[in-house]
Amino acid sequence: MDQQLAEGLARQALLFLDNATFRAAQKDHALHVEGLVKEFTERELTWPEHIDNVVALCMRIAGVLELPDDKRELLRRAAIVHDIGLLDFPKVDIGPVGGPVDHVGRGAARLEQMPLWAEVAPIVRDHHERMDGSGPLGLSGFALGLPARILALAEYIETVTNPASPWNTRSAAQVVAELQDPKDQRFDQRVVAAFLAGVPGAG
Numbered sequence: 001m002d003q004q005l006a007e008g009l010a011r012q013a014l015l016f017l018d019n020a021t022f023r024a025a026q027k028d029h030a031l032h033v034e035g036l037v038k039e040f041t042e043r044e045l046t047w048p049e050h051i052d053n054v055v056a057l058c059m060r061i062a063g064v065l066e067l068p069d070d071k072r073e074l075l076r077r078a079a080i081v082h083d084i085g086l087l088d089f090p091k092v093d094i095g096p097v098g099g100p101v102d103h104v105g106r107g108a109a110r111l112e113q114m115p116l117w118a119e120v121a122p123i124v125r126d127h128h129e130r131m132d133g134s135g136p137l138g139l140s141g142f143a144l145g146l147p148a149r150i151l152a153l154a155e156y157i158e159t160v161t162n163p164a165s166p167w168n169t170r171s172a173a174q175v176v177a178e179l180q181d182p183k184d185q186r187f188d189q190r191v192v193a194a195f196l197a198g199v200p201g202a203g
């Protein structure tokens, strides 16, 4: 059995929660997160469709990599809330480069407070990290989990290619060429290959 699932069940047993109570708590957390996402969308803390595009791209890469369903679901949830830490900043502070430095830490801290979302927190915390250690926390290589490595690439591609993004600096062809360059070691090469496999003429 998946270790996280086993731990979840053990915790549930420890708290003597019957299934109905547990499901109600789960619904509370879902509603809480829904409220945060609604506020995030209403305040327009990112350009339109950033989150949807990142979720879709993550799912496409996860499909190519044949991630098991539980990992895929974890990644999907992380992608939905990956920039939720921006809620802690006034919109005017977002930019010009990369957004407020600690929106990843703030986002992870918020999620850690919610037991049913805590497992997503490390992915959110690591989504600006790079395989070569050039990210803000300096984590590198396989210290980063696969979901975080997928989210990092998906967010990067969306951010630099979406004309609505303030960091739109690349055409689609340029970002493909950049990722195909063997000198570029910022991202997990297996994840890059999975992304390129879905790009006509690049795989």
Ligand SMILES: [Fe+2]
Residues within 6 Å of the ligand: 046, 050, 054, 082, 083, 155
């Ligand atoms: Fe983002």
Ligand SMILES: [Fe+2]
Residues within 6 Å of the ligand: 082, 083, 127, 128, 155
């Ligand atoms: Fe981000």
